[in-house]
Amino acid sequence: MPSFEFVLLVIIGCGIVTWLTRVIPFILLKKFELPISFVEFLSFVPVVIMSALWFSGIFVQHLGHFPSVNVENLLASIPTVISAIISKNLLVIVAVGIISLALIRLIV
Known part of the structure; x- marks a missing residue:
């Protein structure tokens, strides 16, 4: 030990x-000082990370088969994406996502 x-x-x-x-x-x-082109390239990193997290939450992997869709997460992402486009505020986006997923799970 x-x-x-x-x-x-x-x-x-x-x-x-x-x-x-x-x-x-x-x-x-x-x-x-970083070159301007490298800073512009790094500006895409948050969008790519959020997209990867979003797609991995929506699709469920099955080995040897096509991925299936997690309907709860897909339905909850609709108002979340709309609130992201409208508000561009991370707190609002997270709150809408949590509330919409909670309501969907409560209904279904």
Whole structure:
């Protein structure tokens, strides 16, 4: 069984590595300027991440078959997307998504 010191060193080491990987990019970006084309490319990252999360929530994978549609999530995403287009406020989008999914699950 590992000793207390070993476990403590592993926890501290993991914390330092996690902290450094999150802080070093900010330190480097203070000293260097990114090219405009790279900054424009990075502006698409949030849209791509949200699209991937959205599609993975709507479609259910079945090995060897086509994916099926999760109807509850699809129906809940309709008012959520509409609120995203109208408000462009993340708090409103999340609230509408949660409320619409809760109502759909309550009805069905």
